[in-house]
């Protein structure tokens with residue numbers, strides 16, 4: 508599918524938002540999801556990059572992504588420096604599982620975001636504030652400096668407008684005092700304990716930032732008794748890894764898939780995953796990271812069994828409904844039917 512850039516908004520020196528119009532289609536999306544864009548490199552090979560949606564569909568905001576330039580990055584620079592209204596971008600429909608739980612009235616939320624990691628979180632906070640008028644939200648947001656901070660003014664005015672529900676703690680690397688500069692383990696624990704002294708089993712924590720940053724916060728939360736099922740993470744940086752172990756069954760099996768109105772069947776055998784085997788047959792399935800880390804390739808196993816060697820996206824309740832990642836999965840013990 509394609510997106511037309513309707514407008515471009517300069518957010519900071521190095522970042523811009525793009526209001527996108529899906530061409531000839533209407534799309535639904537949830538706060539926290541992303542759009543994967545497909546580019547062609549100099550050798551005419553496809554390269555994919557995902558960008559989280561910063562708009563809230565509940566507020567009827569048009570689909571918007573926010574891109575921050577990465578030093579020497581191939582496509583973020585191109586988008587921020589040269590993409591213009593009217594340009595057409597190839598891509599995939601919104602996807603991803605960094606989304607809000609469905610019934611939230613009783614819940615409370617802590618968000619930890621660093622740099623461009625605010626993008627999905629910004630959409631989630633706007634959505635929560637629009638839907639619920641009682642829930643408590645705390646955002647801890649780390650940046651190099653105030654001038655590099657995406658949505659700084661908008662977040663400040665939200666914190667003023669919803670002072671009874673939203674607390675924001677900004678951290679800037681260039682702050683003169685350490686306690687306002689870097690997020691430490693003790694700071695994470697103090698923030699959680701002081702803002703959520705009760706009902707910690709109803710706390711959901713959302714993390715989006717560098718790997719080590721999210722790891723540190725996760726370790727602190729685990730130490731406080733917060734379960735992994737209460738913690739959701741979105742990784743912007745993909746670390747590719749090979750399958751650490753073989754599936755129990757490495758025999759050849761058929762995969763039958765429904766993608767929209769189209770039906771496909773193809774053979775899959777270890778070491779190719781379901782996605783890799785489909786790509787070899789030129790079957791155009793959705794994907795991005797090919798490493799179990801983004802969720803763009805997720806499908807539902809309707810019959811038969813699949814086994815994933817890696818999953819950093821889906822939670823247990825999603826897996827129980829048959830959802831799995833085609834990029835890290837193999838069919839086992841027979842043929843499988845899947846749908847998107």
Ligand SMILES: Cc1cc2nc3c(=O)[nH]c(=O)nc-3n(C[C@H](O)[C@H](O)[C@H](O)COP(=O)(O)OP(=O)(O)OC[C@H]3O[C@@H](n4cnc5c(N)ncnc54)[C@H](O)[C@@H]3O)c2cc1C
Pocket residue numbers: 541556557558559560573574575576577578579580581582583584623626627741742743744745796801
């Ligand atoms: C689910 C998800 C959501 C995301 N959401 C957002 C978002 O909302 N906003 C946002 O700005 N970004 C987001 N990202 C990140 C985004 O997808 C891109 O990864 C980012 O824009 C960098 O892409 P690039 O093409 O500019 O950089 P790349 O070309 O991929 O390069 C990235 C870095 O790797 C280095 N590098 C690349 N190739 C080599 C090489 N061969 N040797 C050595 N170094 C190399 C580059 O120098 C650069 O520093 C998201 C990512 C994911 C997975």
Ligand code: FES
Pocket residue numbers: 793794795796797798799800801802803804805820832833834835
């Ligand atoms: S393509 Fe990213 S999880 Fe499969």
